[in-house]
Amino acid sequence: MRTAISPFDPVTIGPLTLRNRFIKSGANEAMCLAGRPTAALLKHHRDLASGGVGMTTVAYLAVAPEGRTLPNQIWMRPDILPDLQAVTAAVHDAGAAISAQITHGGSFVTGMKVKGRTISSSSGFNPAGMLKGNLLRRAMTEADMERVTAEFVTAARLARDAGFDAVELHMGHGYLLNQFISPLDNQRQDSYGGSAENRVRFPARVLAAVKQAVGDSTAVLAKINVADGTRRGAKVEDAIVTARALQAAGADMLVLSGGRNVESTWFMFGSRMNREEMARVLKQQGERLTALMMRAAASREPDISFREMYFLQYSQQIRAAVQLPLAYLGGVKSLANAQQALDDGFDCVVLARALLHDPALVNKFRSGEATESGCNNCNGCVAYIYHPAGTRCVLNPPNDPQLNRIPATPAP
Numbered sequence: 001m002r003t004a005i006s007p008f009d010p011v012t013i014g015p016l017t018l019r020n021r022f023i024k025s026g027a028n029e030a031m032c033l034a035g036r037p038t039a040a041l042l043k044h045h046r047d048l049a050s051g052g053v054g055m056t057t058v059a060y061l062a063v064a065p066e067g068r069t070l071p072n073q074i075w076m077r078p079d080i081l082p083d084l085q086a087v088t089a090a091v092h093d094a095g096a097a098i099s100a101q102i103t104h105g106g107s108f109v110t111g112m113k114v115k116g117r118t119i120s121s122s123s124g125f126n127p128a129g130m131l132k133g134n135l136l137r138r139a140m141t142e143a144d145m146e147r148v149t150a151e152f153v154t155a156a157r158l159a160r161d162a163g164f165d166a167v168e169l170h171m172g173h174g175y176l177l178n179q180f181i182s183p184l185d186n187q188r189q190d191s192y193g194g195s196a197e198n199r200v201r202f203p204a205r206v207l208a209a210v211k212q213a214v215g216d217s218t219a220v221l222a223k224i225n226v227a228d229g230t231r232r233g234a235k236v237e238d239a240i241v242t243a244r245a246l247q248a249a250g251a252d253m254l255v256l257s258g259g260r261n262v263e264s265t266w267f268m269f270g271s272r273m274n275r276e277e278m279a280r281v282l283k284q285q286g287e288r289l290t291a292l293m294m295r296a297a298a299s300r301e302p303d304i305s306f307r308e309m310y311f312l313q314y315s316q317q318i319r320a321a322v323q324l325p326l327a328y329l330g331g332v333k334s335l336a337n338a339q340q341a342l343d344d345g346f347d348c349v350v351l352a353r354a355l356l357h358d359p360a361l362v363n364k365f366r367s368g369e370a371t372e373s374g375c376n377n378c379n380g381c382v383a384y385i386y387h388p389a390g391t392r393c394v395l396n397p398p399n400d401p402q403l404n405r406i407p408a409t410p411a412p
Contacts, residue, residue, distance in 0.1 A: 004343070005021075005342045005343075006339075006342070007020060007021050007022060007335070007338040007339060007342060007349060007365070008020045008021070008366055009021065010054075011054070011325075011347055011348060013166070013219045013221070013252050013253045013325055013347075013348075014166075014215065014218075014219040014220065014252030014253070015215070015216065015217060015218065015219060015252075016097060016165050016166055016218075016219040016252075018054035018055050018097055018348070019054050019095065019096070019097075020052070020053075020054040020362070021054055021338075021342065021347065021348045021349055022052070022053045022054050022338070022348070022349055022351065022362045023053065023054060023055045023056070023057065023099075023255075023327060023348050023349065023350045023351075024045075024048050024053050024055070024056040024057055024350075024351065024352065024355050025057060025255070025257075025329060025350045025351060025352035025355075026057035026058070026059035026060065026099070026101035026168060026170070026223065027059050027352040027353075027356070027391070028059050028060050028070075028385040028391065029041055029044055029058075029059055029385075029390055029391050030070075030072075030384065030385045030386065030387060030388075030390045030391055030404075031044055031390040031391075031404055032072055032073060032074045032404075033072070033404065033405065033406070033407060034072065035065075035068075035072065035073065035074050035075050035077075035080070036074065036080050036083050036407050036408070037058075037074060037080065037083040037084060037086070037087050037407065037408040038390075038403065038404045038405070038406060038407060038408055039403045039404075039406050039407070039408055039410075040389070040390050040399065040400070040403035040404040041058070041087060041390075041408060042086055042087045042090050042408045043403060044390070045058065045087055045090065045091050045098065046090040046091060046093075046094055047359040047360075048091075048096070048355060048359045049090070049091040049092075049093075049094030049095060049096035049098075050094040050095075050359070050360070051355070051358070051359040051360035051361065051362055051363055052096075052360065052361075052362030052363035052365075052366060053096050053355065053362050054096060054097065054348070055096060055097040055098060055099055055165070055166065056091060056096055056097075056098055056099070057098070057099040057100075057101050057168060058087065058098065058099070058100050058101060058164075059101050060073060060074070060101055060103060060170070061074050061075070061076050061100050061101060061102050061103070061155065061159070062074065062075035062076065062102075062103065062104060062105070063075070063076055063102050063103065063104050063148070063151040063152050063154070063155040064104060064148075064151045066109075066114050066115075066118075067103065067104035067105050067106075067151070067176070068105060068109070068111075068112065069105040069108055069109055069110055069111060069175075070110070070111035070112065070385075071111050071112040073111075076102065076154070076155035076158050076159070077158075078158065081158065081161065081162055082408075082409040083407050083408040083409045084100075084158075084159070084162035084163070084164075084408075085162050085163055085409075086408040086409045087162075087408055088162055088163030088164055089163060092163065097165040097166065098163075098164055098165055098166075099164060099165065099166035099167065099168050099219075099221065100155075100156075100159035100162075100164040100166070100167050100168070101167075101168040101170055101223070102152060102155045102156060102159065102167055102168070102169060102170070103169065103170035103175050103176070103177070104148060104151070104152075104175065104176040104177070105118075105175050105176060106118060106119055106120045106121075106137075106175060106176025106177075106179045107119065107120040107126045107128060107129060107134070107137035107176075107179060107185075108128045108129075108174050108175055108176070108179070108261060108262070109128070109129055109132065109134050110128055110129070110131055110132065111131075111132060112132055113132045113133050113134065114129075114134050117134075117136045117137050117138040118134050118136075118137045118138075119137065119138060119140050119144055119148075119176070120137040120138070120139065120140065120176065120179045120185055121139065121140065121179045121180040121185050121186040121187075121188055121192065121193070121199075121202075122137075122139050122179075122185060122186055122187040122188055122193075123136070123137060123138045123139045124136070124137065124187075125137075127262060128174070128261070128262050139188065140202075145202055145205070148176070148206070149205060149206050149209050150209075152169065152206050152209065152210055153209050153210055153213045155167075156210045156213055156214045156218070156220075157213055157214060159214075159218070160214045160217060160218045164218065165218065165219060166218060166219035166220070166221055166252075167210065167214065167218055167219075167220055167221065168221040168222065168223055168255065169203075169206065169207055169210065169220070169221070169222045169223070170222075170223045171203050171222050171223060171224045171225075171242070171246075172223050172224050172225040172257045172258070172259075173225070173257065173259065173260055173261050173268065174260040174261045174262060174263070177202070177203040177206065178203075178225065178260075180192060180199055180200070180201075180202045180203055181196075181199050181200055181203060181224070181225070181234060181238070181242055182199075182225070182228055182233055182234045182260070183199070183232060183233065183234060183238075184228060184230065184232060184233045184234075184260065184263065186199050196234075196237070196238040196241035196242070197241055197245070199238075200241060200242045200245040200246070201245075203222075203242075203245075203246075204245040204246055204248070204249040205249075207220065207222055207246055207249045207250065207251055208249040208250055211249065211250035211251070212250075215250060215252075219252045219253065220250065220251060220252050221251065221252060221253045221254065221255055221327075222246050222251050222254050222255070223254075223255040223257055224239060224242050224243065224246070224254055224255070224256065224257070225239060225257060225258045225259065225260075226239050226256050226257070226258045226311050226314035226315055226318060227239060227258050227267075227314055228258070228259065228260050228263065228264060228267075229258060229259045229260065229263070229264035229266075229267025229268070230260065230263045230264050230267075233260065233263065233264070236314045236317050236318070239256075239314070239318055240317065240318055240321045240322075243318050243321060243322045243324075243326075244321065244322055246324075247322050247323065247324045251324060252324070252325065253324065253325040253326065253327055253347065253348070254318075254322075254324065254325075254326050254327065255327045255329055255350055256311060256314075256315045256318060256326060256327065256328060256329055256330070257311070257329050257330070258311055258314065258330065265301075266301045266302060266304060269377075269379055269382070270304075270306050270307065270310035270311075270330060270331050270377070271304060271305065271306035271377055271379060272301050272303070272304065272379070273301065273379055273382065274378050274379040274380045274382065274383065277378075277379075277380040277382075277383040277394060278382065278383040278386075280383070281383040281384060281386050281387050282383070282386055284387075285386055285387070285388070287386065306331070306377040307331065308331045308332070308333050308334070308337055309330065309331045309332065309337055309340065309341075310330050310331040311328070311329065311330030311331065312328070312330070312331075312340075312341075312344070315328055315330070315346070316344060319344065319345045319346060325347040325348070326345075326346050326347060326348075327346065327347060327348035327349065327350045328341035328344075328346040328348070328349055328350065329349075329350035329351075329352075332349055332350070332351050332354065333354060333372060333373045333375065333377075334371055334372040334373065335365045335371050335372075336371070337349075338365075351373075353373075353375045353377065353379075353381060353393075354373035354375045356375075356381050356391065356392070356393045357373060357374055357375040357393040357395060357396065358370075358373065358374060358375075361373060374395070375393070375395075376395070378394065378395075380393075380394035381393050381394060388401060388404060389401040389403075389404050390404050
């Protein structure tokens with residue numbers, strides 16, 4: 001039995017030591033300009049660092065241009081290195097660490113047309129691509145796997161050179177690596193399909209390659225699903241197999257999430273989506289068809305109410321099955337929730353909506369000014385990944401749109 005741990009105690013993750021155990025989750029910021037980080041992104045993460053988090057995560061940095069899900073999304077390449085360095089320097093100056101969430105959308109490309117078929121674990125019809133004409137996907141070959149593995153390695157090295165302290169490989173929510181793990185996508189008949197052990201083979205191979213490339217200087221994390229939240233999707237038993245494989249591949253920590261972007265967003269967020277706010281924002285941006293399709297999707301969501309710590313039972317089963325550090329995510333609303341996660345054996349606590357509502361929440365927890373988040377879990381913030389000023393809490397004043405119109409490192 002380990003000694004009682006406080007959320008404010010430091011923690012070591014591979015080669016990295018954090019000042020405390022609070023991590024800002026990777027959540028799409030929409031703070032980019034022509035695929036470059038903007039001044040808004042720099043301010044967003046600097047505010048989180050100043051607000052007390054141990055580490056903040058820059059979300060969805062695509063490892064290839066066709067790996068983006070939205071056309072303006074950041075993709076990793078040498079010419080944005082100065083912008084990335086400006087963001088990491090601002091976070092370090094405020095005393096926190098910073099992680100780069102690197103990933104590839106595969107067939108989940110909802111905002112732009114990809115030339116030819118999108119890549120995935122299996123071929124066939126691609127529901128996620130309907131809005132932009134990406135109707136078909138093709139099964140990845142060994143050559144594709146070699147290329148994508150190399151893209152992850154290159155992106156990880158660029159992140160290291162930009163000053164990131166960690167890289168987080170996104171293997172959840174329906175993106176490419178999750179398309180191998182989840183039986184919702186993976187119908188392969190070869191050594192990459194069938195059993196849960198086979199389905200995680202390619203994602204584990206990617207992580208092992210990244211670990212070999214940067215693991216002596218940069219912590220290597222993976223974000224996985226505790227379950228897909230749908231009848232035919234991956235269950236917690238599959239997640240245990242995934243966690244064990246990633247532990248063997250050398251992961252320094254796993255971030256435990258859940259749900260899929262298309263099939264089970266309600267499971268991911270522990271409550272129904274705010275379809276009204278989503279429709280309003282999308283219509284403002286001229287995306288009326290997208291708004292209509294999302295409204296139709298809402299009719300299939302179960303009528304559930306938010307509850308705190310909604311992934312705890314799933315995550316506890318994974319905690320019992322592996323030895324590597326694990327970060328708990330899902331419904332952390334209070335200092336008591338954070339302490340409960342640590343008491344249950346988790347090493348870090350990951351928050352998104354609560355910190356979007358108040359970037360200074362960790363400092364307020366520490367000082368005693370607050371013991372609970374003021375976030376009401378309305379999920380209105382999710383709509384703002386489609387807004388030109390970037391994501392925000394709808395309970396707070398709007399973002400300054402001008403900050404999202406200039407790069408993080410403006411031209412002299």
